[in-house]
Amino acid sequence: MNNSKATYPSEHFVPIEGQEFLLGRLTLNKAHDGLTMEIDIVQKDSRKIWRSVDRLYRLQEDDEAIYLGVQRLSDYLKTKI
Numbered sequence: 001m002n003n004s005k006a007t008y009p010s011e012h013f014v015p016i017e018g019q020e021f022l023l024g025r026l027t028l029n030k031a032h033d034g035l036t037m038e039i040d041i042v043q044k045d046s047r048k049i050w051r052s053v054d055r056l057y058r059l060q061e062d063d064e065a066i067y068l069g070v071q072r073l074s075d076y077l078k079t080k081i
Contacts, residue, residue: 009029010027011026012066012069021043024053025039025040025041026038026065028066034059036058038055039053039073054076
């Protein structure tokens with residue numbers, strides 16, 4: 001999905017099972033060396049950051065970045081929540 005018409009930053013929200021007040025948020029940004037992905041857990045209503053999970057750098061495509069972001073969020077949740 002490497003779309004030249006995509007606008008950045010783009011946010012993608014992931015529901016977190018068993019956590020009705022929290023969401024996973026993946027923020028995709030364009031950088032000089034590819035794409036970056038910020039992975040956070042945010043409060044559902046206010047969208048304020050509850051926990052910063054990770055950042056991924058030098059990603060080449062939107063689909064790859066989202067896939068890796070969801071995988072990293074899942075790995076984090078298995079050990080923390």
